[in-house]
Amino acid sequence: MATVRLHQLSQTFDKHVAIRDISFEIPDGEFWVLVGPSGCGKSTILRSIAGLEPIAAGEISIGDVCVNQMPARQRDVAMVFQNYALYPHMSVAKNLAFGLEMRQMPPVEIRDRVSQVAKMLGLGHLLERLPRQLSGGQQQRVALGRAIVRQPQVFLLDEPLSNLDAQLRAEMRSELKLLHQKVGITTVYVTHDRAEAMTLADRIVVLHQGQIQQIGTPTEVYDRPVNRIVATFIGDPPMNLIEASYRNGLLWVGSRYWGCSRNLQNKLVSYRDQAFELGLRAEAIRLTTPDAGLLIAQVDLIEPLGRETLLKVSLVTPGQEQATPSNPAQTLTIITTDRLSFQIGETIGLTFKESDLLIFDGDSGRCIHTSSLETPTVVA
Numbered sequence: 001m002a003t004v005r006l007h008q009l010s011q012t013f014d015k016h017v018a019i020r021d022i023s024f025e026i027p028d029g030e031f032w033v034l035v036g037p038s039g040c041g042k043s044t045i046l047r048s049i050a051g052l053e054p055i056a057a058g059e060i061s062i063g064d065v066c067v068n069q070m071p072a073r074q075r076d077v078a079m080v081f082q083n084y085a086l087y088p089h090m091s092v093a094k095n096l097a098f099g100l101e102m103r104q105m106p107p108v109e110i111r112d113r114v115s116q117v118a119k120m121l122g123l124g125h126l127l128e129r130l131p132r133q134l135s136g137g138q139q140q141r142v143a144l145g146r147a148i149v150r151q152p153q154v155f156l157l158d159e160p161l162s163n164l165d166a167q168l169r170a171e172m173r174s175e176l177k178l179l180h181q182k183v184g185i186t187t188v189y190v191t192h193d194r195a196e197a198m199t200l201a202d203r204i205v206v207l208h209q210g211q212i213q214q215i216g217t218p219t220e221v222y223d224r225p226v227n228r229i230v231a232t233f234i235g236d237p238p239m240n241l242i243e244a245s246y247r248n249g250l251l252w253v254g255s256r257y258w259g260c261s262r263n264l265q266n267k268l269v270s271y272r273d274q275a276f277e278l279g280l281r282a283e284a285i286r287l288t289t290p291d292a293g294l295l296i297a298q299v300d301l302i303e304p305l306g307r308e309t310l311l312k313v314s315l316v317t318p319g320q321e322q323a324t325p326s327n328p329a330q331t332l333t334i335i336t337t338d339r340l341s342f343q344i345g346e347t348i349g350l351t352f353k354e355s356d357l358l359i360f361d362g363d364s365g366r367c368i369h370t371s372s373l374e375t376p377t378v379v380a
């Protein structure tokens, strides 16, 4: 096991900068997830750590050793890919043992390690099968097993679950988490799946266009995103953003307005003539009657999910009941555990606590406010 340290890492393909100035240090034994939209540079970082890409600038250390010039096979890392990459003509046992045989490990030790890992992963009864005689989940377990038997210092996993169906994926996610608790090897995991990132990570690194946006625990990046990019990438559904303004100590959304705490007023005083956005998680919005709502909305879609219901609504501004193409209605997504009695097209009221509001600068997208404990009072 080892720490993994990246210092000002940059990677360029032709003239395209794939990652820029990436720095972080993963403590020994932690599970970190690199997440972000397609093309943001996740795999490039992973491949650079593995030694599969020569790096353009910066430094990578594993343990206390700078590995910039070290060939991939000497780095003592094990990588698991999306496509498993099992040897099709070898049995499960042979697939698990092959890397150790290549390292000329004594046969007794190989047998011990293979049987130990097969037991840990529930593969004991499948050791004589060929990969094509296994389910997707079983193949994925063999791929993981092949990495584990090597007892590397670092695991590098590149979207290892993305070929599996939704149910198996969720099961494998739990297995991976349990496995990490058992073996405790420093792990870097790449995914574009937000749920996977949230459930697996000790820390999440959110990337966008080759740059780090935020590094934090799952709760930190969910509750306190540093900017609009993180707020709308982390979480499913993404955070709702509502255009708003501030005048005379009041928060305004269209022609609706309400009072806010002294703390928030102090933060917004410099935003008197500037656009900003309110951020609200889907589960932070409560449903009420139009009269009691801080905001009024029309119900566009109702999706019952069993335990909860997902609603899509359009904000209604009094005096401007109809949205126009040049001034479209703002839409919000709400999750509620209430059993709903209204229909599509009905007008409802929305309310929320001030402590659940985040505020984002309209130009830079930077988060300028999270959480106070006061509740907004309806003024109109």
Ligand code: ATP
Pocket (backbone or CB within 6 Å): 013, 014, 016, 017, 018, 036, 037, 038, 039, 040, 041, 042, 043, 044, 045, 192
């Ligand atoms: P995905 O989730 O789609 O796998 P990613 O976040 O892992 O995406 P990377 O594969 O790291 O993204 O790619 C980052 C950027 O670098 C992309 O714009 C990609 O087109 C580019 N890129 C990656 N590898 C190469 C290469 N070998 N040659 C040229 N450009 C590349």
